Amino acid sequence: MRKLTAVFGLLLSFNVFAEYGLNMTEGVTSISRDIYGLHMMVFWVSVAIAIVVFGAMFYSMFTHRKSKGAVAANFHESTKAELIWTIVPMIILIGMAFPASKTLIDLEDTSKAQMTVKITGHQWKWQYDYPEEGISFISNLSQDSKDAVNGTDAERENADNYLLDVDNHLVLPVDTAIRFLITSNDVIHNWWVPDFGVKQDANPGFINDAWAKIEKIGTYRGQCAELCGKDHGFMPIVVDVVSKADYKKWVAKQQAAKAATLAKSSKTWSEDELITLGQKVYNTSCSSCHGVTGKGVPGAFPALKGSPIATGPIEEHMSIVLHGKAGTAMAAYKNMLNDADIAAVITFERTAFGNQMGDLVQPSDVKSAR
């Protein structure tokens, strides 16, 4: 009986403890609120059925026991009872199916969208493209979280939103119906922000869609929700929802930054500049497979230290970074990194890990190799 009370106590206190992360979030979109409503409806229906069914069971267990002198009856069939407990659940189910169908049809209808964001999953980071605004960037787990994974408890507590923070946030305007086009560049990922009620598989070679009209300014966090390999647990999502005016400012700033980057790739870079940028790019884009020290993971990801690519002809090195290697986990970076990034990271890979090739790759070389 104590166990029963404890379990029921926990179940009934669901609402009370909602703020402490026991229950599903209500979220900030009409869809997420509908989902929450469905969740609570089915939950309370289940609780009601549980009280009746388990109530009968426990009553029977305490009353109809041999030690209390109970003598067994001999009934073993009742068509009437069987009909009742077939038909009543059917009616309850039909009652639940109506609101569930309505929500499902609503959330699958992306035709009302006022703007589009394309989301591409990569092992193990997200790429965001604003096709209409011409903005594109990659979003990686933030460095202090990465450092704290193998660090102390204190480091994890001091890290900003440990494992739920990224370097580049997705920025979206409030009160705008946004269509998300979701796809992947390698394996299946899943883009999930609980507060939006959006969770959709990112399938390589196919595009899925989802939509959200976010009603509240704020920062929202989510994670990849489909096992996508080694660092599946380390590719979070952070979305800043801002006012429409702030969003316009942000877009203008991004476009200006893009123009500046383009200008940079036409100049000739010094070795120091290339190595400094290259190390940064390597740590965010390459090190999760090839290792911070270039040793790779035996049997899974090749080492770069002394590798035939990193110590071979520059053209082949550039080609594999730009176009990837078919049939392996090596992705094509031509759409993820700009000319300067690629030039810098190749230079870094050929200089670091004791490779000491001493040759420089300029952004202009990359541009012509594309």
Next chain:
Amino acid sequence: MTTATTTSHDDHHHGPEKGLMRWVKTTNHKDIGSLYMWFAFIMLLVGGAFAMGIRAELLQPGLQLMEPQFFNQLTTMHGLIMVFGAIMPAFVGLGNWLIPMMVGAPDMALPRMNNWSFWILPFAGGILLSTFFMEGGAPAFGWTFYAPLSTTFAPDSTDFFIFAVHLLGFSSIMGAINIIATVLNMRAPEMKLMDMPLFVWTWLITSFLLIGAMPVLAGAVTMMLTDRNFGTAFFDATGGGDPVLFQHIFWFFGHPEVYIMILPAFGVISHIIPTFARKPLFGYSSMVYATAAIAFLSYIVWAHHMFLTGMPVAAELYFMYATMLISVPTGVKVFNWISTMWRGSMTFEAPMLWAISFVFLFTIGGFSGLMLGIAPADIQYHDTYFVVAHFHYVLVTGALWSIIAATFYWLPKWTGRMYNEGLAKVHFWWAVVSVNVLFFPQHFLGLAGMPRRIPDYSLQFADFNLISSIGGFAFGASFILLTYIVIDCIRNGKPTTARPWEGAKGLEWTLEPKAQYHSFNTPPSRKLIEAESQNS
């Protein structure tokens, strides 16, 4: 078929061969049943050890014990070993031991094939486990091995995994054929189908699920094999394939598989509750029809595992409605069990404790299953710890619970000895408390947003993970006591009578206290069958 199997031992009554070769060469259903049960138990401990590793890493935030890649290997192998190495072989073992005795047959219909289908298993399991020691490590793509993570992006050891799955499939299909042939051809001539005990009925229906589902799994891994090695592109979009196709094929196997692991459990519970309520099973025929209905529905709901893959809305609606329907026949079963208990004369020996806690905890898993079936709500539940909690409630406190219940219930018949009831009760309460400490908080973790299959988590999930891990260690330790109780029963248990449970019905209880090596060499009479029938 009947003549072929009886000629080998109709002249003289002989016992088992001596020594190790007895177990290698045996064609006796009781020997093979024991082999299956011990194999399943060892695999349960191996899979459990992986689970302990998983819970140890999740005890607190940060990575303390292992690399993420090894964590993924553990979750993958934990799932594969538990499903294919522990739960399924344990049920085949129970079927081997019990079905011939329950239908009044001298042995299984195909005894040599029976030997073969068992002896494939240790090799398949060995191949699967050996991948841990290969370059690149064991498969790390989850027990559902979704492409392309399991094809283009998987280590070379994956080909050994594919071979192991093929072998396990052969074994299961042969086991299923054997059970169908035994039930339909070897049943006592006087026993009608509607005289059969429910464990036999549920296994007969499960066998048809196995024959339908396992070849589909074999197809899926074969397509993986050719994608990986022979240049096909079934699941590779760059070659015109579709990764979602893999999921359709996998779950067309995977959903019937869920019921392969639970229908025999329903059968076990339908034996234990009437025995200890001292009252006939309520609604025998509706139990049979409900089992058949669940089996049929299990083939047409597979895509409820795939609500987020981008299916058209009409398909999502269909799979949601079909999934909700399953709760009707499942509900019928629960209501029937409780009606069986109602106005009975109950005692609470260990098998009954396990059976009642099965009804309670499996139903909780059923409720979370109903919630998961609501397609829009599944958006928030999918691939979170809510799902982990759900399927552990139905597979641990469902399937595994029924196997433990069955072990205590029929152990006297298998050994002729009684287990230590006091210790068994201690073990029960230890396990049932710890398993809830282990899995109940995972509902909260999932609802609060913790994805499954992650080796590390943000700090807001720390408290419930700590509680869950502590429950996990306690639950894991309970199996040490279980091992002791079973071995103690075999070696030192008090000799028991032919029918140690007062209310037990069934042909197996008419045999000697320890069922003789060859039973029912002459089929039971109509009178005996009627007296022992659950359908009274």
